Amino acid sequence: MRLDFLRPLTDSDGPFATVVLDATHDTADATEQYRLRWRDLRERLVDAGAEEPVLDLLDDAVTGAAAPDGTAGRVLVADRDRILLDRHTEIPPERGTAGWGALPDLLPVLSAVGEQVRTVVVAVDNTGGEVRSVDGWVEGVSSDSTGPVHKAGTAGPGEGGADARVEETWKRNAQAVAERVEKAVRGGNAGLLVVVGDAPARARLRDELPPASAEVMVEIENTGGTLPAQVDDTVRAAADDRREQRRIGSVTSYATASGRGEGLAVTGLAGVVAATRAHAVETLLVDRADAPGTALWLAADPTAVAESRDELAQIGAEPTVSAPAADALVRAAAAVDADVVLTGPGDDVALTDGLGAVLRFPIGPVA
Known part of the structure; x- marks a missing residue:
């Protein structure tokens, strides 16, 4: 999955509000239902400590947008100053999510948005x-x-x-x-x-x-x-097929690279963190069901990530905040123009700590 649409998120210091909600508009009371769903998610943001300026930005974005036709989802990410991401999706989420933190809640965003197939x-x-x-x-x-x-x-x-x-x-x-x-x-x-x-x-x-x-x-x-107009459903199905082909191809590439012993694939939190700091990640793999809950320490550079403050200081970076590992690594991947693949139970690949990466070049002893 290309991460170009996440690039604006790498230039902000946060904190961030992340919202994924059902924007379906196919009944007489759809507008009211939409407002109620947003009110519920807004309350969750308030409980999580979201700041009033961010809530105001989201209020304006949610209530000011034209309603889509039929089933749809909506993904928003905001910091104190602006809406950084605002996308409607063809498929609404199974349940809405709202998060407030040092980084955007990126796994729900990736699951909702999916890869764009031009x-x-x-x-x-x-x-x-x-x-x-x-x-x-x-x-x-x-x-x-x-x-x-x-x-x-x-x-x-x-x-x-x-x-x-x-x-x-x-x-x-x-x-x-x-x-x-x-x-x-x-x-x-x-x-x-x-x-x-x-x-x-x-x-x-x-x-x-x-x-x-x-x-x-x-x-x-x-x-x-x-x-x-009736071909549009078929066009969407063709795009879904192409999207899945690309995803499976990336998983296969990781499995192939892992089996060659040439140092062009790593797995586990420590290996992926080291590859991220080296700007070596070409494709990041994250198991949605087994993504690490561990927090990483971050510096101003999105690729400056470490498992401890001391480790970050050793490379000359000033620790600023900590955030969930999956969010930190996805954000770092976006900053260096890497791809991300979300894996699942049907994929024949084992990822230690729910993480793996195909590398642009070997790092560590193999290099």
Whole structure:
């Protein structure tokens, strides 16, 4: 999971309020229910010692936002000065959470937000297609060809040549769509390309796409040449599949690195802390069910973490606060552009202390 969206949190000294709540709006009394859910979470923040300026910021954010359509969740993180993170999610949380502390409560945030899969959607037919970019813009595309797009219903003298001209028009239209799709995929840094249309039109588009775009292409059977709203559920399902593929790939990479003995994987709190301080972590793995409850000491630099004040002082860092290890390590990963993977019972991987990491380079004796 990419952590770009957490980067603003690494520049604040805190303390932080973290809220994950159900923002579903699908009944007549949804607005009132939403306010009641927020009131309950707000009371939890008050009991935890949250400061009034932070509560005021959250009040304004919760009551001032437009209500989403249907089921949704919402994730907010605030410090004394501003809202640092405010995201609606497609799936509401099973239960709302509210935390106040030296660091944001990041495991609920990661579980709620999930990894973003930037997606381009294209609907193709014989006449061209429509391309929806990662930003939601929809553009109709066809070639400049004025050739016919329909074959004759019955074969007759000379119809073979006419059919060839039709097929050439189809090809040119597919080339035009492919060119626009490639720009949308590259320009939007898309990790998923969903193609809607009948099988021949999809095949023509695939043949015209560069390999990098073809590799992220997922096909949906649909005979229409537009972007019908009903494909959105299928697009979400494709994004979920891609997200899970990436997660499993990261877990597999960790298992492979662990088995090679080259020092490119560590597990356990001490090993991951040392790798974090060395800026060596490429992917941090955290077992959601077994995340360590141990507190780490932190300095101003998010990667300056240690199991004790003395250990932090030994590396020349001034201890400032302590915070749960999982939150501290996820925040440090965001600061050095590392990935995070949340593991679960179904993953065939053992993590000491609920922690592991794939490294950019070996550290310690192996190095």
